[in-house]
Amino acid sequence: SLTGVSTVNFTLAPGGSADGDVPVGFQTSWVLKPGRTHVKVVGYFDSSASALTDPATSSTIETQYVFGQVTTGSPTTYTAFTQGPTDGVGTAAASLLLFDESIIGTNKNKTRTDNLDLRIDLTSNDQQPAGDYTGILHIRAVAL
Numbered sequence: 001s002l003t004g005v006s007t008v009n010f011t012l013a014p015g016g017s018a019d020g021d022v023p024v025g026f027q028t029s030w031v032l033k034p035g036r037t038h039v040k041v042v043g044y045f046d047s048s049a050s051a052l053t054d055p056a057t058s059s060t061i062e063t064q065y066v067f068g069q070v071t072t073g074s075p076t077t078y079t080a081f082t083q084g085p086t087d088g089v090g091t092a093a094a095s096l097l098l099f100d101e102s103i104i105g106t107n108k109n110k111t112r113t114d115n116l117d118l119r120i121d122l123t124s125n126d127q128q129p130a131g132d133y134t135g136i137l138h139i140r141a142v143a144l
Contacts (some may be wrong), residue, residue: 002139015126023115025133026098026143027133032108032138038144041098043068043116043137045081046089051094052120061133063094072112073099078119089142098139100118 008020029037045051050060067078074097081096089095098116101107116139122128 001027002071003113010118010120012120012122012128014128014130015122017119017121017123019119023117024137024139025115027111027113027115028138029108029111029139030105030143032143035107036103036107036108038100038102039141040084040086040089040100041073041074041114041139041141042089042095043085043098043139044085044095045135045137046091046094048082048091048093050135051081051137052064052112052127052133054129054133057129057131059129059131061122061134061135065120065122065125065128067121068096068098069117069119070114074116078121080087087142089140103143104112131134 003025005022010018012018048063051063051066052061063081066081069078082094083095
């Protein structure tokens with residue numbers, strides 16, 4: 001479940017980089033039966049070509065320019081949403097593993113809260129048209 005904010009705003013300058021104004025807090029809870037070895041959480045967009053879209057101009061921002069970090073998970077530094085699906089969760093070249101927790105006897109029942117920090121970095125894309133871009137980031141957990 002999301003904890004707190006569900007909208008993140010960025011103030012971008014052409015050819016610049018901007019951090020989101022707030023982190024996306026998410027809480028993951030599980031009660032696992034014996035045999036499960038990992039809980040993973042993945043963030044992903046529906047398409048690598050259009051993580052964000054400006055409806056007025058049909059311009060898009062690709063996932064290679066959208067970065068995330070979870071200082072209590074993985075990645076702990078800003079990393080692009082360019083990974084493939086993780087254990088069947090996510091979209092090719094539009095996903096990011098947010099954490100992978102190994103399950104041992106003491107954490108088969110657990111709740112954890114993490115923050116996903118987001119950044120859009122257009123320093124290598126100074127031709128991005130100005131606009132009001134929106135997109136949906138999915139966050140999903142899987143127990144293995």
